[in-house]
Amino acid sequence: MKNSRFLAIFVVALLFAPPVLPEFYITLLNYIGLYAIVTLGLVLLTGVGGLTSFGQAAFVGLGAYTTAYLTTVHGVSPWLTLPAGLAVTAAVAIAIGFITLRLSGHFLPLGTIAWGISLYYLFGNLDFLGGHTGISGIPTLQIFGFEFKSGREFYYLIWAVLLVIVVATRNLLDSREGRAVRALKGGSLMAEAMGVNTPRSKIVIFTVAALYACLSGWLYAHLQRFVNPTPFSLTQGIEYLFMVVIGGVGYVWGAILGAGLITILKQWLQDWLPQLLGQSGNFEMIVFGLLMILILHRAREGLWPIVLRYFPERARRPRVAAAEALPCRATPLAGSILLDIRNASKRFGGLVANDNMNFNVRAGEVLALIGPNGAGKSTMFNGISGVDPLTSGEIRFCGERIESLAARDIARLGMSRSFQHVRLLPTMSVLENVAIGTHLRGHKNFIHAACRAERHEEARLLHEAALQIERCGLAEHMYDAAGSLPLGKQRVVEIARALAADPCLLLLDEPAAGLRYLEKEALAELLRRLRAEGMGILLVEHDMDFVMGLADRVIVMEFGRKLAEGLPEEIQRNPAVLDAYLGGVE
């Protein structure tokens, strides 16, 4: 556990810093701590979630101004203004998130730029907030008669808060909800198909990042005992993002490193640059800008991974603890109709990819969908699973109409799928990838995760994921990065992930592609076992030996239409099918 080692060294260094350091360095460390609280939110948002915000400074401002106004004008205790500030910030963040996060990724940063500017001008022009001169005379913090009067006393408070947030953030990422968040970057489509409400996950991490910023603002206001709009401008918001990108946007410690580096560098440049250039002004931004461009060209992960290279990782073998099995869905009666598709059509502009398709899938059978490339098989899959809804037609699943439901709601009803183009998160382990499949079987939320109140459930989820991995014959790869497996095995990981959702209908898109002979045999054996347990399986596959040896019924598609339907041996003799596959003999 490299991270814990860092944490231990870090805490010891922090404890012994104040008595030996002069006042100037304590002040610097206080600012680094305050900035790092904000940048940790950005690690969560940008590094993990793949979203970003230039408006964090405005959230810091909300926290600072809320407490400044309430304590000076209304005499409210600072311990009450903190929840007030957090509530205001959460409301604003949720509203902005709701508006921008359903759009493609770049609307959030653009929205936060606009919001950062608006709020800055608002702070500066509202008379009750003191306009551009700001609010002074903010009281100090007191607890049980102890007063946080000087920077030295505040130092412990700031860094204690920071450490709590570091631990909470790490806990959060190592949980069911955390896995969903980590899937946002490059895996939204897959996550939705596994039942993750991705817009909600995005709004949550945006709100958490905003709350961290607000907390930093509250601390700032009581440390400075004075606020004005300047530290909450867009420039500062940009600087926060620079800190985290330079430090290492995907790493909790990168945020602290970045905050430290930029703060110290800024101090130094502000002393030297005006002398060097013979003018006064914010010239340090030129250096920061160039540094950012260089970092993004040469070391996009930031500086922390470079630091990490000097600390070799100790090999470790995590073990999945045995845990109580998760409850399972009631198995539908064998032979009952699970999926019923009527007059399903899908058009892309003028192209009709699915034209009036009708078929059904029963519990305890394997139905194979075959046809030449471009026949519309994958489109049909996407239509059924809600990834890309139909243009017209009806789909019933377990008796419910699902054609206009979102993918995650269909998943909740008990349908699970694999993708033709493997959609795994390559840097996460096989175990974690499969655990995403269990998402809908857990219920604990972000708050439980942050304070580790979900360990019991988490153990059960991981145990379930491990069981499915073993069942699919991948036990030896459990802790390998999913991206390091050969493509054929990655497809099997997709199947394990689909099974982890405890489905009653399994949609498999070309599961045997890229598998070797023995692996195919093992896969066919697994599918037969699932069928015997009563699961319905809808299969798209090009390998005819595999299909004909396994399927109960076969549907042939060509140009979006159903060409033939029947038992495997009937299909093999069907002249129209032979024509479609081998070309007509004139």
Added chain:
Amino acid sequence: MDLQIALLLAQDGVTNGAIYALLALALVLVFAVTRVIFIPQGEFVAFGALTLASLQAGKLPGTLWLVFGMGVAITAIEVALALNERHLRRIPLIVLFNCGLPLLLAGFLFAVSPATLPLPVQVCLALILVVPLGPMIHRLAYQPIAEASVLVLLIVSVAVHVTLVGLGLFFFGAEGSRTPAFTDNSFEIGDALLQGQTLLVVVCSIVLIIALYFFFERTIYGKALRATAMNRTGARLMGISATLAGRLSFTLAALIGAFSGILISPITTIYYDSGFLIGLKGFVGAIVGGLASYPVAAAGAILVGLLESYSSFWASAFKEVIVFTLIIPVLLWRSLTTRRIEEED
């Protein structure tokens, strides 16, 4: 508010709106072709205006040193690449093009006194000084990471923006500049007085927009840009270089930006950092058009101009707040009409 004030404000709004529309077009163009959200667009506005002002004041514009410095940086990179690939014969051309041309320009500015030249020549000189920055910035900041995600490109844009603003402060100082009007004519329409400069801005914007239309519809380079915007890989397979398309779109963006700055500088005082807010208002227009549609972006920009002008009358302190809050309902509407879960690239 009486009719006369209303008309005056409308005139103001349309003038600014026309400038925002030009910038919105440039932003949509750059985004469509290169996926870069070009935050530094506004800096070209400020640099264009301040370069013209320096020329008129008989000072050597700082932009010259910027062009020269970037030329040296590009030379260093290209020469290193050429050495690496053993293409030694390319080196003299690289040095001549990237260092020689800026030196030639510097020599010219030293030889003549720009302040005494007629206005059209000064305008051309200012454009010659500012427009090369576009392709140079593309070469230095964006070309090495052309395949990166939109998010990374956006962060680079912000980095380029803060660098340019800092350099703007260094080269032009903190004082603002205003250039003399191109024309002192004015017309009376009913009660209202129509300023010649206002008319000039609107006419120039319309002419430029029509010229861009013909460029995209009728010329092979314009079509190449459109092809790249629609499908980068497909365009590359047809032999259109994505690098060339990127460089061309940045050149156009710089041209549009600098020209907008020159048009607007007789109307408002331009400071080294004025470009950012002007560019962002172009952005609000572009966002109204979903960063995709040119006509809607232009209409959105005019709307921003009008909104700004009327809100400066009713609540001048909250002008910026009102303009930038406009994107909230726009984004809300877009968000409610989108259902698809998008895969981030």
